[in-house]
Amino acid sequence: MRNIILALAASTAIAFPAMAEDVRIAVGSFNLNNLPFPVAQGLGLYEKHGLEVQVDNFASGGSKTLQALVAGSTDIAVGFYDHTIQMQAQNKDVVAFVQLARNSGLVLAGRPDSTFDPAKPETIKGAKIGITAPGSSSDFFVRYYLERHGLSDDDVSLIGVGSGGTAVAALQEGKIDLLVNYDPAATIITERGIGKILIDGRSDAGAASIYGGVYPTSVLYATQGFIDKNPETVQKVADATVEALKWMHEHSPEEIVDVLPKDFVTGDRETYIKAVSNAMPIFSADGIIDPEAIKTPLAVLSTFNDKVAKADIDLSATYTDRFVEKSAEAAQ
Structure with a gap:
């Protein structure tokens, strides 16, 4: 009997970790660049590492997520690295501590009759x-392309259409001629014959x-203040996320889709699996942020953002690899 009680106690402790820490994580959209986060959710990795995660989804995009972080209504955000540069230019310390997507993932698509030739x-x-x-x-994607080729945004019309299904519909209905967007929208466009990929930023x-x-x-980023006050919580988030990244690179797109929360999958399952397969090259395998690679977002932002262009940006203050490095050490 005593052994049974001990076994039950042990199983209960695993299912309901004692002293689980509450942490609020905001995510800006369901584009596939953010995929490792819902994978970690679906695998129960945050719970495994002793966290009780409250997820705030801002479907309108990363800017709302960033606003929530700076305002203190969320602890950690799933957003784009370039936000950390923008915030430093405004004298706000926002620090990236796990990389999810090592590359853009954006594509420029046109309808089948598109006359644009890259x-x-x-x-x-x-x-x-x-x-x-x-x-x-996606705005910077277009503007930088134009800039590099001696053109300007006055030569085109830029129209906000969101992401996912609404973006695909805008192209299909002829409201726009070209679309810059992420997977799964990119794969949906080709799989359904709605259009063709003209520039593919998913590849290097x-x-x-x-x-x-x-x-x-x-x-994943947080304010420096939150990191300083809650290093153990940040470490647990990093541990869970790095474990998810490793798991993704060891499993098939089908297996990845199987573990996702249902509300993350858009469109039919088979097309979504193809979208995950197409996007796999962009995902980091270890969460490490490359100090050379982050020079590219700085160059792009300096072209279009006056505050960034005028600021003396210290890239070393926009990220830290110490948490993912500790995660790697612990996993050995």
């Missing part, structure tokens, strides 16, 4: 281009054609 950049003139929102990474070569190099995107 080999002839001037053919983009007059196009109505859908982006997720003004000031977003595609990113280089736009930015001149890979463009780190999705990260």
Whole structure:
């Protein structure tokens, strides 16, 4: 009997970790750049590491997530690395501590009859281009492409169309000529014959054609103040997320989709699996932030953001690898 009681106690402790820490994590959208976060959720890794996670989903995008973090209504955000640079230019310390997506993941798509030819950049003139929102990474994608080819945003019309299904519908219905967006939208467009991919930033070569190099995107970030006050909590979040990244690279797209929370999967399952397969090259395997790669977002932002261009940005203050490095040591 005593052994049975001890076994029951042990199983209860595993199912309901004692003294689970509450942490609020905000996520800006369901684009696949953020995929490692819901994978960690679906695998129960945050609970495994002693966390009780309250998730706030801001479907309108990363800017709302960033606002929530700076305002203190969330503890940690799943957002894009370039936000940390923008915040430093405003004298706010926001620090990335796990990298989820090591590359852009953005594509530029057009309808089947599109007349834009990336080999002839001037053919983009007059196009109505859908982006997720003004000031977003998709906005910078277009503007930097134009800048590098001697064109300007006056040569096109930039229209906010969101992401996912609404973005696909805007292209399909002819409200826009071109669309810059992420998976699963990118895969849905090709699988359903709605359009074709003209520039593919999911690959290193595609990113280089736009930015001149890979463009780190999705990260976990927090204010420096929160990190300083709650290093153990941040470490647990890092441990769970790094474990999810490793798991993703050891499993098939089908297995990845199987563990996702239902509300994360958009469209039919088979198309979504293909989208995950197409996006896999962008995901970090270890969560490490490369100090060389983050120079690309700084170059892009300095072109379009006056505050960033005028500021003396210290990239070393925008990220830390100490938590993921400790995660790696603990896993050995």
